[in-house]
Amino acid sequence: MSLPPLWRIEIDGRPAEAEDLAHTALVNHGHFTSMQVRGGSVRGLALHLERLDTANRELFGVPVDRDRVRAHLRHALDGIPDATVRAQVFMAGDRPRILVAVRPPQPAPEAPQRLRSVTYGRPFAHIKHTGTFAQLHHKAEAERAGFDDALFVDSAGMVSETTIANIALHVGDTVVWPDAPVLEGITMQLLNRALAANGTPAERRRIHLTDLASGDTVFLTNSTGITPVARVNGTPIPARPDILKEMRTLYESTPWDPI
Amino acid sequence: MSLPPLWRIEIDGRPAEAEDLAHTALVNHGHFTSMQVRGGSVRGLALHLERLDTANRELFGVPVDRDRVRAHLRHALDGIPDATVRAQVFMAGDRPRILVAVRPPQPAPEAPQRLRSVTYGRPFAHIKHTGTFAQLHHKAEAERAGFDDALFVDSAGMVSETTIANIALHVGDTVVWPDAPVLEGITMQLLNRALAANGTPAERRRIHLTDLASGDTVFLTNSTGITPVARVNGTPIPARPDILKEMRTLYESTPWDPI
Incomplete structure (x- = not known):
């Protein structure tokens, strides 16, 4: 690496x-x-x-x-x-x-992401700790297999997070985040604030891998921004450009704070 | 730390x-x-x-x-x-x-070890990789709770390894190592060679946490040597000094290789 x-x-x-x-x-x-x-x-x-x-x-x-x-x-x-x-x-x-x-500054990936599911859960998942070996290595292995990143699921196939991002499923008018042990990313928190201010419902639910194809859009959030998901394993994932644009617009309404 | x-x-x-x-x-x-x-x-x-x-x-x-x-x-x-x-x-x-x-050189701990069981499994357990955050932190938490180290078990209570050592159970005339995802330590490998040369049976079996009190001795192996286990959670663990001495004598028969 x-x-x-x-x-x-x-x-x-x-x-x-x-x-x-x-x-x-x-x-x-x-x-x-x-x-x-x-x-x-x-x-x-x-x-x-x-x-x-x-x-x-x-x-x-x-x-x-x-x-x-x-x-x-x-x-x-x-x-x-x-x-x-x-x-x-x-x-x-x-x-x-x-x-x-x-x-150097890093933009969000432009291409919709292709994810490979992997059975793994980060220890002490609520903390952004330095024990990132497994994340880096699952990402490297996913890339070698032709994917962009790994998506972590538990032994029952319930989704948590990718190696470097939160994942959300947009269904109807609601943003659904996994109810699972995850790092609550700053971008996730900021987007939730913007969603609340906009009156857009957001909630946590258990999300099974097979649920991801059932919404209208799946997207990732991390410090680089918001990126759509194109595929999970062999399954194409819907991606409505209008929803994605709305999510980005909402997130980008977050003010910049001088350090 | x-x-x-x-x-x-x-x-x-x-x-x-x-x-x-x-x-x-x-x-x-x-x-x-x-x-x-x-x-x-x-x-x-x-x-x-x-x-x-x-x-x-x-x-x-x-x-x-x-x-x-x-x-x-x-x-x-x-x-x-x-x-x-x-x-x-x-x-x-x-x-x-x-x-x-x-x-500086580090001897094996002198005191028999008090272990606290924790539900955790190292990712990519067969590799001694640098993603040791969870091990270090489980050890730190165990120490804060009055133990010497953490012993990892899976969700069914099956034993794998401590944060820094293999664990073995001596029963009858046999050394039993956990049949679980573990790092196969060099000391474990060297001891197994010495056991085989001595005609002492050694094997891997699934070991439940509650099995540990049923043998005659439980001991840890890592690069510092062989150390007995005194307690696991609230349970005292038998430790026969003659068995421990035999294990140490066998391991110490391993030759030193000039670097």
């Missing part, structure tokens, strides 16, 4: 040194958030900061100072208006350390 | 630089082996090298040159006779890169 170019990587506001990175490279015990930055701003900044604080309290029993994270983000982004940013927290002794990695 | 001191960390025979470590710190897609080095030698060196090569072929489709790994191990250990060594492989483009981390 190759990485996109890494423009900057800082820890606690200073260029990351080998000694600090060795800890993170060898001890797979941290958490992070990923965001798209445009013009120095982020959608749902408060939610990203809340995610880091909440996860750190749960994993390590201590908070993460949100103003400190913002300061480190601003420092790493100095002079870079548009970027993909990962803010990752690891513990050195009892102290949370903030790693910020800055890469 | 704090690390023990890191004496050296090299990549491809050179001190690891920030740029290389950033890849490993951010992309959780690699595999490794851990070994105890004494006097510049390792038990089961060929098995460690085979593990790296086999895992790399499965994960990334390309081999790892065993002589190159040995050379990098020797380079990182130069002047250090006794150590804990982790050899980790990650891909940069199509090329496997060998990270060697050298820490």
Whole structure:
């Protein structure tokens, strides 16, 4: 697996040194958030900061100072208006350390996605933790088999999430998210707010793999945006362009927050 | 989580630089082996090298040159006779890169271990991959609850492995390993060879959590050696010192291979 170019990587506001990175490279015990930055701003900044604080309290029993994270983000982004940013927290002794990695901006995939179902569930699924090996490897295996990504289902075929996105099924006038252990993505949360403001019903239900072809549109959400699903395994999935456009318009009504 | 001191960390025979470590710190897609080095030698060196090569072929489709790994191990250990060594492989483009981390030698835990059962199974369990977040976190949670480690069981209560060791049940004259998805540890493999040479029966069977109290001894194996189990959840586990001594004596008959 190759990485996109890494423009900057800082820890606690200073260029990351080998000694600090060795800890993170060898001890797979941290958490992070990923965001798209445009013009120095982020959608749902408060939610990203809340995610880091909440996860750190749960994993390590201590908070993460949100103003400190913002300061480190601003420092790493100095002079870079548009970027993909990962803010990752690891513990050195009892102290949370903030790693910020800055890469080129990343748009949502243009092509409707072809998914392969895989029986897997992320451990500690509600946390965006650094134990992503299985996600990366299921994605790599799906790609080798001619798909774009893997869709996780449990042993009964109930859908949860993809390796890097939430999945939603649009049925009638309702957006349905899986009632399953998933990471509640920031984009999912922001879209839900926009749906509520628009009076569009949204709810969580158990979704079986075979339900996906029964709605009018299936789409994915993550920090890059909203992407339709074209196929799941051998099954074509309906995709109504008007619904997809409505979802995107609603999500894009979310304001950009200056970091 | 704090690390023990890191004496050296090299990549491809050179001190690891920030740029290389950033890849490993951010992309959780690699595999490794851990070994105890004494006097510049390792038990089961060929098995460690085979593990790296086999895992790399499965994960990334390309081999790892065993002589190159040995050379990098020797380079990182130069002047250090006794150590804990982790050899980790990650891909940069199509090329496997060998990270060697050298820490102080680590003996097996002296105290009989108190385990807490947790319903979890490692993904891609036959591979010693870098996606260890759930293991580290289950161990941390077990420790906070007053145990030494977590013991993984499936939803039916069938035992697989701990976060860092194989588990075996000694019953009558037989060593029983779980017939479950586990990492087949090098120490487990070496002990099985010694058992076979000694004429001691060893086999794999499905082991339920409640079976553990029914034998005469339960013990753990990993690169630090063999350690008895004292309790699982609230249940005391029998531990016959003569059996444990026999297991250790058999394992310790394994020769040390110069790196």
